[in-house]
Amino acid sequence: MRRNPFDDLEDLLDRLGGQFEEGMGRDSGLGLPGGTGIDVADTGSEYVVTADLPGYETEDVDLRLVEGALKLEASRDTEATDEGGDFIRRERTQETVSRRVRLPEPVDEEGVEATYNNGVLTVTLPKLAGEDGGHQIDIS
Structure with a gap:
């Protein structure tokens, strides 16, 4: 009997999302x-x-x-507190x-x-x- 390829679609998407998050995680320096x-x-x-x-x-x-x-x-x-200077980097x-x-x-x-x-x-x-x-x- 052939298996329906859409039966496990939700599990597949969860796994792909987890892999994506791992690839974009802290170790990669990219951040999600x-x-x-x-x-x-x-x-x-x-x-x-x-x-x-x-x-x-x-x-x-x-x-x-x-x-x-x-x-x-x-x-x-x-x-951010402006202490009279220009921001070099502002991420917060x-x-x-x-x-x-x-x-x-x-x-x-x-x-x-x-x-x-x-x-x-x-x-x-x-x-x-x-x-x-x-x-x-x-x-x-």
Whole structure:
């Protein structure tokens, strides 16, 4: 029996996106616009997502569960101090991060916890068979 080539299209796109992000990652020196370093761990009973967001405040970060995925958006506007000189290089004026992490299994939306400490966001998502839907996550 021939396999339908479109059955695994979503997995293929995830793998290609991951390879693209790796190729544009920190080691290459190129940087991925709108990207940030994210780790996703499966501890058996929960998923733990860790994201590097240095320089952001918790008010700058919007974190949601939407349709079986964790959606992270952060935006900041850094006002550079003009000390009477001209900029030789200016890269810190505004930065926006947007990431979406597809979760392999449903999670307990009410049990999700998020903390932000020293520029690192950690989101703990307990596994649970449940229904899809959007849910706002508070960051402490």
